[in-house]
Amino acid sequence: MKTTNARNLIALLLVWALALTSPAVQAADPLPSWNDGQTKQSIVAFVKRVSTPGGKDFVPKSERIATFDNDGTLWAEQPMYFQLLFSIDRVKALAPLHPEWKDTEPFASLLKGDVKGALAGGAKSLAEILMATHAGMTSEEFDAIVKDWIATARHPITKRPYTEMVYQPMLELLTYLRANGFKTFIVSGGGIDFMRPWTEKVYGIPPEQVVGSSIKLNFEFRDGKPVLVRLPEVNFVDDNAGKPVGIQQYIGRRPIAAFGNSDGDQQMLEWTMAGSGARFALLVHHTDGEREFVYDRQSLIGHLDKALDEAQAKGWTIVDMKNDWKTIYPPRH
Amino acid sequence: MKTTNARNLIALLLVWALALTSPAVQAADPLPSWNDGQTKQSIVAFVKRVSTPGGKDFVPKSERIATFDNDGTLWAEQPMYFQLLFSIDRVKALAPLHPEWKDTEPFASLLKGDVKGALAGGAKSLAEILMATHAGMTSEEFDAIVKDWIATARHPITKRPYTEMVYQPMLELLTYLRANGFKTFIVSGGGIDFMRPWTEKVYGIPPEQVVGSSIKLNFEFRDGKPVLVRLPEVNFVDDNAGKPVGIQQYIGRRPIAAFGNSDGDQQMLEWTMAGSGARFALLVHHTDGEREFVYDRQSLIGHLDKALDEAQAKGWTIVDMKNDWKTIYPPRH
Numbered sequence: 001m002k003t004t005n006a007r008n009l010i011a012l013l014l015v016w017a018l019a020l021t022s023p024a025v026q027a028a029d030p031l032p033s034w035n036d037g038q039t040k041q042s043i044v045a046f047v048k049r050v051s052t053p054g055g056k057d058f059v060p061k062s063e064r065i066a067t068f069d070n071d072g073t074l075w076a077e078q079p080m081y082f083q084l085l086f087s088i089d090r091v092k093a094l095a096p097l098h099p100e101w102k103d104t105e106p107f108a109s110l111l112k113g114d115v116k117g118a119l120a121g122g123a124k125s126l127a128e129i130l131m132a133t134h135a136g137m138t139s140e141e142f143d144a145i146v147k148d149w150i151a152t153a154r155h156p157i158t159k160r161p162y163t164e165m166v167y168q169p170m171l172e173l174l175t176y177l178r179a180n181g182f183k184t185f186i187v188s189g190g191g192i193d194f195m196r197p198w199t200e201k202v203y204g205i206p207p208e209q210v211v212g213s214s215i216k217l218n219f220e221f222r223d224g225k226p227v228l229v230r231l232p233e234v235n236f237v238d239d240n241a242g243k244p245v246g247i248q249q250y251i252g253r254r255p256i257a258a259f260g261n262s263d264g265d266q267q268m269l270e271w272t273m274a275g276s277g278a279r280f281a282l283l284v285h286h287t288d289g290e291r292e293f294v295y296d297r298q299s300l301i302g303h304l305d306k307a308l309d310e311a312q313a314k315g316w317t318i319v320d321m322k323n324d325w326k327t328i329y330p331p332r333h
Numbered sequence: 334m335k336t337t338n339a340r341n342l343i344a345l346l347l348v349w350a351l352a353l354t355s356p357a358v359q360a361a362d363p364l365p366s367w368n369d370g371q372t373k374q375s376i377v378a379f380v381k382r383v384s385t386p387g388g389k390d391f392v393p394k395s396e397r398i399a400t401f402d403n404d405g406t407l408w409a410e411q412p413m414y415f416q417l418l419f420s421i422d423r424v425k426a427l428a429p430l431h432p433e434w435k436d437t438e439p440f441a442s443l444l445k446g447d448v449k450g451a452l453a454g455g456a457k458s459l460a461e462i463l464m465a466t467h468a469g470m471t472s473e474e475f476d477a478i479v480k481d482w483i484a485t486a487r488h489p490i491t492k493r494p495y496t497e498m499v500y501q502p503m504l505e506l507l508t509y510l511r512a513n514g515f516k517t518f519i520v521s522g523g524g525i526d527f528m529r530p531w532t533e534k535v536y537g538i539p540p541e542q543v544v545g546s547s548i549k550l551n552f553e554f555r556d557g558k559p560v561l562v563r564l565p566e567v568n569f570v571d572d573n574a575g576k577p578v579g580i581q582q583y584i585g586r587r588p589i590a591a592f593g594n595s596d597g598d599q600q601m602l603e604w605t606m607a608g609s610g611a612r613f614a615l616l617v618h619h620t621d622g623e624r625e626f627v628y629d630r631q632s633l634i635g636h637l638d639k640a641l642d643e644a645q646a647k648g649w650t651i652v653d654m655k656n657d658w659k660t661i662y663p664p665r666h
Contacts, residue, residue: 062539139581183541196585206395207585208516209541217581219574219600226603228581235582241552248472248550248561249568250583252529252540267552270559 030176032326033169039324042317043173046280050256051180057278061181065255067247067268068174070188070195070212072261072302073284074203075166076155078293080115080301082162083194084126086149088115090133098132107132131232134191135215139228146197160332163202167284168330169319170259174203182257187211187246189239189264193230211250213238243268256280266307269316281316283307288322363509365659366502372657375650376506379613383589384513390611394514398588400580400601401507403521403528403545405594405635406617407536408499409488411626413448413634415495416527417459419482421448423466431465440465464565467524468548472561479530493665496535500617501663503592507536515590520544520579522572522597526563544583546571572597577604589613599640602649614649616640621655 101107192212434440525545
């Protein structure tokens, strides 16, 4: 009996040791929401090339940097950027403290529900709305405001929480890349402090791996306690040519893989592809009007024109959402 | 025989399994270059408090952020900041391309070996030297210049490579913190792109965990290839009140432990200590004139005056280099 028990125990330990090291464990499809086909194959082939020890395209783990745009790449961005919807909600919430807004544009139109009218003033109106809702408080106060909004607000069309309008196939892709030694970063035109309060929970991407646009901060003491006050002054715009600049300033390494969906991501993809060794660039093309939204060259939000031409000319991977993705959003909670 | 072999194997596996999980393995002193005493005890006690599961001061791993100043905290900074010595070497190397420097200050004095004369013009002269040597090339070119210098240059007094003028006790501290789930960052007044080429190899801190001062970058195409060109324009000064700002912009979380050595670190330590829960602040006090350098309140480089008063008043940990450290530098290669 003793011998048998010992043998059983050894067998068990061996099975367990094998299970920990065997590739068979990883054989389950890591991208179940992606339909089989060229798009999925291009992702898997790239990951295998750079992560296979001894392969000619092997990349050390420390250099496996992958950068993701957020709006339209990791979560939806229609009918307008969610951060703009946040700003509108904030204008309404703050209106009682600002009686003058009733007669001042762009706030007056916004408060009447006329978003188009409010934004008729272009960049100047947008900047006024953003600064009125993003500056003037401490960094901790803004963090609490964003956390409260993201937990309670609902998308105007789907009525889902915004954090449930993330793309299930992209969540799987993030997990798959990290399981293969990649460090995943967000590099978004969106506000860095608008994303950080929830990206770790939703995407598994911690605050220190989020790069985005920012306003200036001032260190000062209030009631004897140090605070960082958010100033109504642009610090950095992380879009278009700003994306490779943001990558260099914040990350300090060139990514080997980059993921975007609009012309705002074109320079990030160009910068990524211009490095040596194996490289990967992917554009999410919004082609699914039934399950999500259809838009590209004519859209103001998520404008995709020149980057689409370049992707086609250079053979970058283009996700056809309608045909490449089995599901769009995660199951509802 | 079979039974005995099986028993031996099981015993071996058990010992091995225990070794992986037992605290006994960690009983070897993780800070061998620190003399026993209050300073070392304060470090070890803090790390135990925040990393003991179930303890009242336990901090989840993701929030165990530790930030380190570089000059005077992780490596030496006398007779002047090493980045300034780099700049002087670069002025000499570039002089043949700039015949006009022979008659133009601050370059003329520098080329004659008169550093004091060159810096007599104050911040303006310093900025001219920095921009002439740090801007005008691509980010990749600058990276190569720094890597070449750091591999070949020698300290004027010790004749050691600069990367061997790092503090052995601080290297042990970095390793000890990381072994206990901390993520270690540099937050330095020094140039971010001057540090990143070598911090991973020397400190185990990857480029994306280095925060520092920076100049602006411009994304453009040269010969059809995208490059980032370093512009002679300040982007961010990561010193004094800039340190908490840099922490928020780059890391997005408040550290629970911060390490510095001068008044330039005071606000970083204040910001760190003002958070809730267990906190740790440490100042390296340069008290060892035999093995290193003695300086504090009267020194221009590494000026330590107000921060020393605050550390004493608030009971922050102060390293007395002469008495707390068994060795200063790592063994010579």
